[in-house]
Amino acid sequence: MDKLIITAALTGAEVTKELQPNLPTTPDEIAEEAYQCYLKGASIVHIHARDKERQPTQSFDIYKEIKEKIEAKCDIIFQPSTGGAVWHGPDERLQPVDLKPEMATLSCGTCNFGPDVFMNSEEYMEKFASKMKELGVKPEMEIFERGMIENAKKLAKKGLVETPMHFDFVLGVPGACPGTPEDLLHMMRAIPEGSTWTVAGVGRHELPLATMAIILGGHVRVGFEDNIFYSKGELAKSNGQLVERIVRIAKELGREVATPQEARKILGIGR
Numbered sequence: 001m002d003k004l005i006i007t008a009a010l011t012g013a014e015v016t017k018e019l020q021p022n023l024p025t026t027p028d029e030i031a032e033e034a035y036q037c038y039l040k041g042a043s044i045v046h047i048h049a050r051d052k053e054r055q056p057t058q059s060f061d062i063y064k065e066i067k068e069k070i071e072a073k074c075d076i077i078f079q080p081s082t083g084g085a086v087w088h089g090p091d092e093r094l095q096p097v098d099l100k101p102e103m104a105t106l107s108c109g110t111c112n113f114g115p116d117v118f119m120n121s122e123e124y125m126e127k128f129a130s131k132m133k134e135l136g137v138k139p140e141m142e143i144f145e146r147g148m149i150e151n152a153k154k155l156a157k158k159g160l161v162e163t164p165m166h167f168d169f170v171l172g173v174p175g176a177c178p179g180t181p182e183d184l185l186h187m188m189r190a191i192p193e194g195s196t197w198t199v200a201g202v203g204r205h206e207l208p209l210a211t212m213a214i215i216l217g218g219h220v221r222v223g224f225e226d227n228i229f230y231s232k233g234e235l236a237k238s239n240g241q242l243v244e245r246i247v248r249i250a251k252e253l254g255r256e257v258a259t260p261q262e263a264r265k266i267l268g269i270g271r
């Protein structure tokens with residue numbers, strides 16, 4: 001079994017400081033939080049930028065600042081979001097890809113997202129995939145519903161995404177696929193052989209699904225984007241605290257944790 005890749009999803013587009021006072025939102029806060037997660041055992045950081053009013057933004061300049069600040073501290077893999085917030089348009093969402101990061105997310109279909117709709121038409125997906133291919137950015141295929149795996153396979157068939165693909169099952173988003181153990185099993189069995197996968201369980205699903213992934217040979221995403229709590233009713237102190245717990249569980253279960261360099265090798269991204 002490969003070593004475990006832990007992704008820290010630090011900020012997201014939906015969480016506010018009112019909900020989670022320790023949410024990192026400025027480039028300095030995000031870079032420091034990324035570094036702390038790296039020290040605890042994360043090998044990828046999934047980044048959403050915020051503007052000065054702490055609103056989600058896909059600004060090239062702000063992502064650039066965050067990327068440079070993180071790279072000054074450590075070699076964790078920088079993975080910007082191209083999902084942004086539900087109201088961002090496709091060109092706006094694509095801006096951080098121009099930084100030529102090692103990875104970026106690629107959402108593989110449209111779904112409900114709480115009270116909103118997260119729009120990812122075939123046209124968007126092909127546009128995002130083509131641009132990432134052109135710039136040598138490894139897409140992480142974001143899967144919110146089972147049918148999205150078929151969309152990802154279609155992108156690969158068209159030669160817009162290289163194989164083996166890396167998937168992230170985001171399970172438990174209100175309005176999309178629930179986060180039961182059966183849902184994760186269904187998803188992992190549906191991806192092409194040789195693919196790698198991560199699970200991001202939303203809210204109370206984070207810990208059980210992460211534990212399943214550790215056992216099943218998948219990888220794990222944790223962080224305030226997906227879950228702001230450490231346990232029921234108890235807010236987490238930091239993203240690092242959530243990473244630390246996964247490292248501890250992995251150790252107990254006999255699964256070694258990957259460094260960023262080891263994660264690059266597992267994912268087939270060069271440096």
Ligand code: KMH
Nearest residue numbers: 013081082083084086105
């Ligand atoms: N904020 C969601 C609407 C991604 O980062 O690629 C989309 C999202 C996915 O978070």
Ligand code: ZN
Nearest residue numbers: 012081083225
């Ligand atoms: Zn995201």
